[in-house]
Amino acid sequence: xxxxxxxxxxxxxxxxxxxxxxxxxxxxxxxxxxxxxxxxxxxxxxxxxxxxxxxxxxxxxxxxxxxxxxxxxxxxxxxxxxxxxxxxxxxxxxxxxxxxxxxxxxxxxxxxxxxx
Amino acid sequence: xxxxxxxxxxxxxxxxxxxxxxxxxxxxxxxxxxxxxxxxxxxxxxxxxxxxxxxxxxxxxxxxxxxxxxxxxxxxxxxxxxxxxxxxxxxxxxxxxxxxxxxxxxxxxx
Numbered sequence: 001x002x003x004x005x006x007x008x009x010x011x012x013x014x015x016x017x018x019x020x021x022x023x024x025x026x027x028x029x030x031x032x033x034x035x036x037x038x039x040x041x042x043x044x045x046x047x048x049x050x051x052x053x054x055x056x057x058x059x060x061x062x063x064x065x066x067x068x069x070x071x072x073x074x075x076x077x078x079x080x081x082x083x084x085x086x087x088x089x090x091x092x093x094x095x096x097x098x099x100x101x102x103x104x105x106x107x108x109x110x111x112x113x114x115x116x
Numbered sequence: 117x118x119x120x121x122x123x124x125x126x127x128x129x130x131x132x133x134x135x136x137x138x139x140x141x142x143x144x145x146x147x148x149x150x151x152x153x154x155x156x157x158x159x160x161x162x163x164x165x166x167x168x169x170x171x172x173x174x175x176x177x178x179x180x181x182x183x184x185x186x187x188x189x190x191x192x193x194x195x196x197x198x199x200x201x202x203x204x205x206x207x208x209x210x211x212x213x214x215x216x217x218x219x220x221x222x223x224x225x226x
Contacts, residue, residue, distance in 0.1 A: 002159070002161065004159075031212060033212070033213075033214075035214075040218060041218050041219075042120075042205050042207070042216025042217050042218050042219055043160065043205075043214070043216050044216070045213050045214065045215065048212055048213060050212075056213065091159050091160075093159070095212075097212075103165070104150065104162035104165060105162065105214060106162070107152075107159030107160045107161070108159050109157075109158055109159050110157075110158070110159050112157075
């Protein structure tokens, strides 16, 4: 257990429905990331928060996706009008903001989304 | 566009032997390279980080090398154990964002 929790662990939904995932990072970590992972691939970066500010969004993140991190604590990722191509594992990670670049990231267990 | 390639074949080795995994990249000059372990149905777990000005790093039975000229990292697991069976991911970055390879699955036979 890395200390990062995600909820729910599994979500099955029908195409066209909206879904929301939650991530609780390690409390002293100011950086929070969302990644998406499909079978046989490595995680792909979606978005990044430093405290409550969303500083980068991947072009993978279409306008159906939105993420928030109110008060710089937990984060939510919402997918509107889900499509079958959204089926994947959604991973949240957190880290300390180290000067000069990337430090280790602590990943949660992921939320596996299945869109029928 | 940048490309990160790891051993395409899964690695199947005998307990006690050394597993060597490769990570090659193109169109990228990362300042950092990290290795993560991922077990089925779980998130990746950090193992090692090596900086562009470092050639080698060790942690217990793990060793990582980083050759920025060849654009390659090698990851070694010495005296392998069945508990080392997992998928190993390399990840490159210049700042906060990690770019991952597809991973190499290692199976250690008792």
